[in-house]
Amino acid sequence: MEDRQFRNAMGKFATGVTVVATEVDGNVHGMTANAFMSVSLNPKLVVVSIAEKAQMLEKMKQSKTFSVNILAADQKELSMIFAGQVKEYQEVVFQRLGNVPVLPGAIAQITCDISASHVEGDHTLFIGKVIDIRLEDAEPLIYFSGKYRKLADNNE
Ligand code: FAD
Numbered sequence: 001m002e003d004r005q006f007r008n009a010m011g012k013f014a015t016g017v018t019v020v021a022t023e024v025d026g027n028v029h030g031m032t033a034n035a036f037m038s039v040s041l042n043p044k045l046v047v048v049s050i051a052e053k054a055q056m057l058e059k060m061k062q063s064k065t066f067s068v069n070i071l072a073a074d075q076k077e078l079s080m081i082f083a084g085q086v087k088e089y090q091e092v093v094f095q096r097l098g099n100v101p102v103l104p105g106a107i108a109q110i111t112c113d114i115s116a117s118h119v120e121g122d123h124t125l126f127i128g129k130v131i132d133i134r135l136e137d138a139e140p141l142i143y144f145s146g147k148y149r150k151l152a153d154n155n156e
Contacts, residue, residue, distance in 0.1 A: 015036075016034065016070050016142065017032060017142070017143050018036050018068045019078060019103055020036075020060075020068055022065065023100070030082040030103070031054060031056040032082040032083035033068075035048060048066070050123060051122060053122075070107050070110075071107070072105055072107045072139065078103065097109050098132055107137075109133065110132075110133050111131045111132045112129055114127070115129040139151055
């Protein structure tokens, strides 16, 4: 099977968009990710999938903590910045939730300790034990078929 066929099929799964953030030696690193899901309610666990070529991989291993920041509809620019799609470096100010950096304006900020990691193919799955959550009431940014979208109608 062609890679393109696989990518196209996976792109048919509409998702939100997150920025995963972690901190090593006082330096915050963020990365756009939509391979995120809830895993367990008791205990509260989530998973993110990080490519082996991503700078984020080693930083997560070192830090052992991370945040998942679910982006609001008006945060497409941040998604592009943290996906390396913006040429010039843009300064982004992070807040803190406990000891972990989180993105202001995200509709959910979820902080985690890494409880397990599993190498699968060219990605590593990090299981995060949820430590804290902060929510904002706003619409989500959506990603579908390689394009950013917004919810058309929130009344149904
Ligand atoms: P870099 O490419 O070095 O960093 C990414 C960008 O973030 C750079 O431009 C850097 O300057 C900027 N940046 C980092 N930290 C800061 C900071 N503190 N302040 C300001 N700027 C900063 N890849 C996956 O592995 N898993 C996924 O689930 C995934 N989902 C994606 C979903 C979408 C919608 C998109 C668009 C991309 C996705 N990617 C995913 C790809 C991933 O976001 C990119 O490959 C990314 O560039 C990899 O980042 P990196 O850790 O290698 O670091």
